[in-house]
Amino acid sequence: MHGIGVFVCHCGSNIAATVDVKKVVEMARLEPGVVHAEDYQYMCSEAGQEKIAAAIREKNLKGIVVCSCSPRMHEATFRKCAEKAGINPYMVEIANIREQCSWIHKDIAEGTEKAVILTRAAIAKVNLNTSLVPGESLVTKRALVIGGGIAGIQTALDIADAGYEVDIVEKTPSIGGKMAQLDKTFPTLDCSACILTPKMVDAAAHEKITLYTYSEIEKVSGFVGDFTVEIRKKARYVNMDKCTGCGVCMEKCPSKKALSEFNAGLNTRPAIYTPFAQAIPNVPVIDPTQCTKLKTGKCGLCERFCQAGAIDYTQQDEIVTQKYGAIVVATGFDVIKLDNYDEYAYSQSKDVITSLELERIMNAAGPTKGHLERMSDGKHPKNIVFIQCVGSRCNDSKGKPYCSKICCMYTAKHAMLIRDKYPDVNVTVFYIDVRTPGKNFDEFYRRAVEEYGVNYVKGQVGKVTPEPDGSLTVHGVDLLENKQLKVSADMVVLAAAIEPNPAVRKIATMLTASIDTNNFLTEAHPKLRPVESPTAGVFLSGVCQGPKDIPETVSQAGAAAIKVVGLLAKDKLLTNPCTAKPDELRCNGCSVCANVCPYGAISYEDKLVNDHGVRETRRVAVVNSALCQGCGACTVACPSGVMDLQGFSNRQIIAEVDAICR
């Protein structure tokens, strides 16, 4: 192809400091087909784009190569620019001479050599580029929110208020999530239930919102604008239409040994249960691992006492299939298991508890009806020690490398509430650093120290030893006084790290959404696209993306909602034209490509072909370009080399390799 333009960006000093951009321009001019080459400080700026457009018009360019940052950053920018100037946007190639070149090299000679090679490869490829035209796909005007905690509820409410249908899928029997378990919220100390339960009611009553509680995502297929999702509604063994929520079944159930998930395992619940009194829906479920009737066939008390006749032991799991335009992940978090922290005696003493357990103890609806009591003997504690960063900011394999972000604030909250309600209790907090950025947050922490007399000790705890008299000794260090410290306590509270809900791995795999080494979902861009997954049509809300408190979660939930609304407001989406395409004349219909396709995009048809004058009907592969995601697996698998990815054809790739090796 004759008429290629090359545009080399300095990116300020990002590229120009380690790559001799003038040399790259000079070398590009020597490549076959290149009729224009220039450099500029910021090619992505308006002035830079104008230079590209002007060159396209004046020199009648057919294709361009922009040597700049990663195509993930600005490929779309330069494609738009080319299109405006009158050439097909797929006649643009990016040579990434920043992330994969200038940023990783220190030596100018080496950096320049590599930039020249990458540019040469891109020129070789653009030589073989062809104009491509995106197709269109319809948008299903319905959103799915996975997870019914505050993140999911807020996202669903905001989407529904904009006028779109939303389904919330929640795996536990009620929506509400972790926030429902909290007693008070920082920094205003308003009651968590009082601000959450109205939102739960709003979500349940909203005409645009459908709740699937006690349900899990079974399968996801399709793509942005047109996902198909199978939802498993687990058998509740209670008919939701008949149940009045009177609660008699829970009172009568003789099997009361299961640990209450809602009360963090501090007390028990019946086999037929709602997690908490304000549960939505207020319809119990039967836990099949605990129910005597389901296990042995005997009992049936709940059925006998149910006035509404709602108990149904024969209920089966049900699969619901639904189409969605967008999916929001709001799967939230769990507190880490403390198996690796036996030095704090969590498994050895009932009086060593996690902060979430303390939250339930402090709650009027909790196992102690809100009275501060030791779980071992029900006695009122006189000395309480809080240990911060248990499993957070940990460099070894025991814990998590990140800061869990919420612990400093909730520990200050707990310390303050205890000192306020029980002035006779001494409270000591061991901390590494106190991290309280946020509106009214540091003021809140200082009130705990200055007004409520909480004893903050800078230093970590090495060990907690249970003593024969039932007390606990906390062996720590006071770094400011540089001395070892032994503090006697009746109760020790561990600020255990939080981690993404373990179910997120499976969900991320189904959505082909990427997760990081800590199982947090990855954003499309950490600063500029924080609520979008790199997978189109998948959005992130709440702690599944990273540790955050309630105000931040609610903000992010709203942001995710507006992104969903922006997508659902469109009637059609342009599809990526870089899809697989077989050469029908040479295809022998062997099925290898269909077997490797992860998206089910390839099928076979009997087609009449004209092979050099021989007309015959042959079985050939056909690609559904709406389903094809352009992964390229089929192009590699095809034994006859017949399958090509448009925009990344085998010839183009080989041309690039040849150019690099030249």
Add this chain to the structure above:
Amino acid sequence: MKYSYYPGCTLRTKAKKLDDYMRASARVLGIELEEIENWQCCGGVYPLSSDEIATKLSSVRALNEAKEKGQDLVTLCSACHHVIKRVNDDMQNVEDIRTRANNYLKFDEPYKGETKVLHFLEILRDEIGFDKLKEKVVNPLTGKKIGAYYGCLLLRPSEILAFDNPENPTIIEEFIRALGAEAVIYPYRNECCGGYISLKAKDLSENMCNNIVNSADGFGAEMLITACPLCQYNVTKNSEKELPVIYFTEILAEALGVKEEVDAQ
């Protein structure tokens, strides 16, 4: 079951009983031990200086002899076990030490950490099995309340010793229960006794040993058992309460009915 066995110096002198009770018990359990020929002192302390190999050579010689016989190497003294296991880890993973030790020792074939190092307790747990040990008990220690004292050398550094959970170990408690006694759990069982600091700053060791003994006593232990001669010495000498501290092999021999024959020797 035939193993190479490295007793160590203390087991020839002050801690002779630790060794004697073990040998008698091993015979009952069918564990055959072949003592390393001409073994030398392990040094007593794992040498932390990484540029000196001389202090590691005796361990390497013992390890290599076991390798040549195709046997696992069994230890009994906590300190010897600690030193030999860590030197073996160096021979597996630290190229510089491996090269220099082999250059010096000139074995027929270089030693690269092939030998498996086992503490006698690990043989009881993993090779015999505590359930099988229980069957061999003729004289169950019913009613005795015994506290396990691990000390630090058997447990740490846990990724190398790989002996048990360093913060909440269970192996000696399971051993005690297999012999029919009650295992008393107390939080100081994995704390340090002070080790050799007792020679230089006795008060420090006294402080540590009193913590251990008072806690064990408070939780109802009538005696402590240990695998370490130095722990046995410190905890006995440096604590105010007179709680007996004996070797774990003594109660093993007693339960297996061979204690008297050893004592009579």
